[in-house]
Amino acid sequence: MIHTRGLTRRFMIKKETVEAVRGLDIDVEEGELVAFLGPNGAGKSTSLRMLTTLLPPTSGTAVVAGHDVVTDPAGVRRRIGYIGQGSGAGDNFRVVDELVTQGRCYGLGRAAARERAAELLAVLDLEPLATRTAATLSGGQRRRLDIALGLVHRPGLLFLDEPSTGLDPHNRADLWEHILRLRKENGTTIVMTTHYLDEADAMAERVMIIDHGRIIADDAPEKLKADLAGDLVTVVLDGEASAVRAAEVAGRIPHVREVTAEGAVVTLRAPGGPAVLPELLRTLEADGVRVSAAEVRRPTLDDVFLSLTGRSLRETDIARTEGA
Numbered sequence: 442m443i444h445t446r447g448l449t450r451r452f453m454i455k456k457e458t459v460e461a462v463r464g465l466d467i468d469v470e471e472g473e474l475v476a477f478l479g480p481n482g483a484g485k486s487t488s489l490r491m492l493t494t495l496l497p498p499t500s501g502t503a504v505v506a507g508h509d510v511v512t513d514p515a516g517v518r519r520r521i522g523y524i525g526q527g528s529g530a531g532d533n534f535r536v537v538d539e540l541v542t543q544g545r546c547y548g549l550g551r552a553a554a555r556e557r558a559a560e561l562l563a564v565l566d567l568e569p570l571a572t573r574t575a576a577t578l579s580g581g582q583r584r585r586l587d588i589a590l591g592l593v594h595r596p597g598l599l600f601l602d603e604p605s606t607g608l609d610p611h612n613r614a615d616l617w618e619h620i621l622r623l624r625k626e627n628g629t630t631i632v633m634t635t636h637y638l639d640e641a642d643a644m645a646e647r648v649m650i651i652d653h654g655r656i657i658a659d660d661a662p663e664k665l666k667a668d669l670a671g672d673l674v675t676v677v678l679d680g681e682a683s684a685v686r687a688a689e690v691a692g693r694i695p696h697v698r699e700v701t702a703e704g705a706v707v708t709l710r711a712p713g714g715p716a717v718l719p720e721l722l723r724t725l726e727a728d729g730v731r732v733s734a735a736e737v738r739r740p741t742l743d744d745v746f747l748s749l750t751g752r753s754l755r756e757t758d759i760a761r762t763e764g765a
């Protein structure tokens with residue numbers, strides 16, 4: 442569905458070159474649900490805009506849904522749906538009219554456009570809102586209308602740029618229910634960007650982590666977490682001396698890494714935390730070291746990002762939320 446080689450985009454800002462996307466090599470097969478995950482400014486939207494023909498690449502190639510983005514952008518556009526960050530609907534237009542107009546823009550006759558609008562109103566649970574203007578819809582309803590608009594021409598490949606940003610948890614869950622149902626019923630390939638770690642983790646079968654314009658990891662979320670992060674084991678002891686001893690013991694267990702002792706607390710990472718913890722506790726008990734509490738936390742995609750870059754994605758997420 443998508444094949445890129447060396448896809449690159451630079452911007453010139455006041456004689457300075459910004460390397461927004463640097464040599465993207467990706468292959469997405471039919472039916473996949475892929476998420477681009479990365480901090481602000483990583484190059485997610487620029488990548489998506491090149492793949493959807495909204496922005497010409499500086500160099501490299503991209504074939505999307507069988508058409509080249511540079512030599513045949515119209516061919517690409519006919520085959521894809523794109524739901525950008527802003528709403529595609531006009532404030533003062535009725536929901537049903539927006540859908541019919543979109544159908545007409547894609548060359549449907551009047552009756553066919555009405556029929557398709559009715560279908561989409563039903564699929565996205567917008568029927569009760571059909572005669573309302575877009576301005577009166579809630580954030581979640583408006584996002585569902587955006588998706589309906591992007592689906593009018595039945596694209597086999599759908600691009601979603603931060604589909605649930607700004608929605609409350611209830612509306613996010615509702616939106617995802619609709620997206621996943623559409624995918625199940627039509628086998629649509631979906632490529633999305635998100636800065637919600639939990640969303641990428643729960644929804645995407647494959648996550649491409651982008652940082653400074655490059656893909657630094659590309660795999661199923663479970664695999665990324667198991668291979669790159671490992672479980673975080675925390676053990677609380679009865680004092681500093683016990684913690685130092687516990688850190689020594691932990692450091693000798695195979696596959697254990699990043700052992701740190703701070704005050705009475707020892708933390709470490711290990712691929713199989715639930716198995717490492719009993720082994721650690723047994724050895725400490727035999728040594729007469731008292732453990733007062735212990736915990737194993739499964740890794741998150743933020744731990745993956747941290748282990749790859751030394752930075753936390755969550756921090757950039759918080760900064761963004763506070764700045765919004």
Ligand SMILES: Nc1ncnc2c1ncn2[C@@H]1O[C@H](COP(=O)(O)OP(=O)(O)OP(=O)(O)O)[C@@H](O)[C@H]1O
Nearest residue numbers: 452454459461480481482483484485486487488636
């Ligand atoms: N039109 C533009 N002109 C100049 N620089 C741009 C332009 N669009 C993007 N950039 C720069 O390219 C880099 C990548 O931006 P991009 O919007 O792709 O990041 P992103 O990962 O989508 O970030 P966000 O999560 O904030 O949307 C940034 O440094 C950004 O400032």
